[in-house]
Amino acid sequence: MKSPISFVIFVIFLFFLVSSAYPGMKRQHYPCKNLVFYFHDVIYNGKNANNATDAIVGAPQWGNLTILADKFHFGNIAVSVIRAVFDDPITLDNNFHSTPVGRAQGMYMYDTKNTFTAWLAFSFVFNSTEHKGTINFIGADPVLVKSRDISVVGGTRDFFMHRGIATIMTDSYEGDVYFRLRVDIKFYECW
Amino acid sequence: MKSPISFVIFVIFLFFLVSSAYPGMKRQHYPCKNLVFYFHDVIYNGKNANNATDAIVGAPQWGNLTILADKFHFGNIAVSVIRAVFDDPITLDNNFHSTPVGRAQGMYMYDTKNTFTAWLAFSFVFNSTEHKGTINFIGADPVLVKSRDISVVGGTRDFFMHRGIATIMTDSYEGDVYFRLRVDIKFYECW
Amino acid sequence: MKSPISFVIFVIFLFFLVSSAYPGMKRQHYPCKNLVFYFHDVIYNGKNANNATDAIVGAPQWGNLTILADKFHFGNIAVSVIRAVFDDPITLDNNFHSTPVGRAQGMYMYDTKNTFTAWLAFSFVFNSTEHKGTINFIGADPVLVKSRDISVVGGTRDFFMHRGIATIMTDSYEGDVYFRLRVDIKFYECW
Numbered sequence: 001m002k003s004p005i006s007f008v009i010f011v012i013f014l015f016f017l018v019s020s021a022y023p024g025m026k027r028q029h030y031p032c033k034n035l036v037f038y039f040h041d042v043i044y045n046g047k048n049a050n051n052a053t054d055a056i057v058g059a060p061q062w063g064n065l066t067i068l069a070d071k072f073h074f075g076n077i078a079v080s081v082i083r084a085v086f087d088d089p090i091t092l093d094n095n096f097h098s099t100p101v102g103r104a105q106g107m108y109m110y111d112t113k114n115t116f117t118a119w120l121a122f123s124f125v126f127n128s129t130e131h132k133g134t135i136n137f138i139g140a141d142p143v144l145v146k147s148r149d150i151s152v153v154g155g156t157r158d159f160f161m162h163r164g165i166a167t168i169m170t171d172s173y174e175g176d177v178y179f180r181l182r183v184d185i186k187f188y189e190c191w
Numbered sequence: 192m193k194s195p196i197s198f199v200i201f202v203i204f205l206f207f208l209v210s211s212a213y214p215g216m217k218r219q220h221y222p223c224k225n226l227v228f229y230f231h232d233v234i235y236n237g238k239n240a241n242n243a244t245d246a247i248v249g250a251p252q253w254g255n256l257t258i259l260a261d262k263f264h265f266g267n268i269a270v271s272v273i274r275a276v277f278d279d280p281i282t283l284d285n286n287f288h289s290t291p292v293g294r295a296q297g298m299y300m301y302d303t304k305n306t307f308t309a310w311l312a313f314s315f316v317f318n319s320t321e322h323k324g325t326i327n328f329i330g331a332d333p334v335l336v337k338s339r340d341i342s343v344v345g346g347t348r349d350f351f352m353h354r355g356i357a358t359i360m361t362d363s364y365e366g367d368v369y370f371r372l373r374v375d376i377k378f379y380e381c382w
Numbered sequence: 383m384k385s386p387i388s389f390v391i392f393v394i395f396l397f398f399l400v401s402s403a404y405p406g407m408k409r410q411h412y413p414c415k416n417l418v419f420y421f422h423d424v425i426y427n428g429k430n431a432n433n434a435t436d437a438i439v440g441a442p443q444w445g446n447l448t449i450l451a452d453k454f455h456f457g458n459i460a461v462s463v464i465r466a467v468f469d470d471p472i473t474l475d476n477n478f479h480s481t482p483v484g485r486a487q488g489m490y491m492y493d494t495k496n497t498f499t500a501w502l503a504f505s506f507v508f509n510s511t512e513h514k515g516t517i518n519f520i521g522a523d524p525v526l527v528k529s530r531d532i533s534v535v536g537g538t539r540d541f542f543m544h545r546g547i548a549t550i551m552t553d554s555y556e557g558d559v560y561f562r563l564r565v566d567i568k569f570y571e572c573w
Contacts, residue, residue, distance in 0.1 A: 121503060140518075149516070150518075153518070154343070347521070
């Protein structure tokens, strides 16, 4: 660093270093925010209308709108598709009776013939002291895999414009009546 | 600024300032583009097949596929889920008879027991002199709240790769036959 | 470049140049990754339950859950809505019998009265030597247009946080039983 010229070169070098670090290039791979929630789904089975947070709203011709079970356990049924709509409480721990901090609203469908695979599109809606706003999710969910990733495609209020990855784990599964999912949300774009 | 060394320090400081300003950090919170549209939904009620832009395509076992009203007004129905598909004209003002600049296509569902909450996923499709291309939306919509935000997750052509927030307001609601939404789209990523 | 002052000015100029190049401004418009896939959809027609990869799960009151054809060919049917769920093999070329590299899972719906327009939301799920992870899509698809664009809103694993545009072309269409789509995915955000 003996002359002004060397400074100019150094500065230009820095300019390209900074420039190259951004669009279209590798971005940081550690989360800027990390949240864990549980959500609780009580499947409508034809009898529990007062407790159910989930209802099947579409099924193919050979299906029916009450019980899930048959469609998966009969090997001779070729295309197994179930569409369900849910409105589930979200809690901070895995206790169904904890005070909900929000609601998970949206839909899932089981859409494969031979494996238990779900496709999900839903929102978390918060209106509590901890969090306000929404987080929006979309992705495929092979439910028998222990943990699987879906996309966090956007959010509002506290989660304004956020993007990230949510890792979903089935925390509990009680027959065809109840399941609990652990959702580990890692935001990589925080705004 | 008396010596070359102080320059180096200054330049390094600038480097970190610029670096820190971007990924994973706060991004700008004022929109790079702002558009307002109205869209008009004529609900199928069993009689208006020629005018309807909306049709209910799924309902739980106790529901039917024509009239919305009952499901909300009967307190003894536990899970109220409606899935509807729409193809609605988009206009620049709140007049149903204005020349449409595009179509809103997608679905919504009412998915909560005790409140009027909708979940939406849809696209705006433009092919007019004003706008060409599509805008894609997803989000939860508590319909009784005056204004509520959903995510703009992407777009094409004029809205290539855009992201943002859309604020939805119910501009008019005529029973179970017609509603009009005002959509105020604020893009924060414009490309 | 005769004095330290001119350096300071030059450096500040560079700072604004770099700053202005990023958020809220034009980003690069050439893809950082480009992939082409084909996916194959065998529509359930009431007889091919063992081969079908697609099933209609919702239709309006006047519809039925087996055959698509009628709804489009009868001019007196006002609102034509079909919701289908699919789980389709993805191949690298246009041969239905090629080894699949993944599955396309999700849903589409035909939602317009007078034109063949679909609305899509689906995921590509890869678990092969070529690709691992998922890619998530959403968008409107006017099926009679030769090529049309939808949004790539996120991804996982190999496609971690990716965004882009997918151009869809109907590569083959055999009546109401089979269609094949060519999907040209251009990622503009690669991470």
